[in-house]
Amino acid sequence: MSAQPEFNKTLSDEINIMPDAHEKLVELLSNEEDINGVRIFVSGGGCSGMTYGMTFSEAPGEYDAILEKDGLTLYIDAVALGYLNGVEIDFVQQGMGASFVFRNAFAATGGSGACGGCGSAG
Template identity: 35%
Template structure:
């Protein structure tokens, strides 16, 4: 597990709180895995899920006892990003603010570089 003093991808407090609540309900470790996959309407899409394991080349950020796990390939596209949890009239979701994204789609789950 690779941990650095520099926060490559930040996990904001609202997202950490939501991950902790989900993990507690499911009886799992409070570790959110964020990855980038090809697809979506803009070329790349974000994938979220509870991390089943942490690999040696994963980047790990921790806030309030909750881990954000990003694989080394996705990290290149996510460096400098922040993960938040937002609730609105339209619903609730994890959202990524990604400075590397040249454009995104209306749903907020896909982007291009």
């Protein structure tokens, strides 16, 4: 029987949930049955950098790190965790709309020219 790989399942203070985001997530979770937490995920890459998102989740996955604080449970898979170091999650209201905003040290700076084909059809 082979040993399972070890994954970092602990979260540090490097992931910062701002008070408005925390309050809104707890509110949204309280309206959902069978939902026990919020999954934070990372996808993409390329010229525009990583794309961050959230979805409701019933349970953590096998390789998820779990952050629990003041009535909020977050699930983050081991791969995404590496890209979330230094992230700040906020809830911002602008005019008639509101959204969650991810601010991250790894965000693309844009205009680097490393991906000259962006936006072109070839």
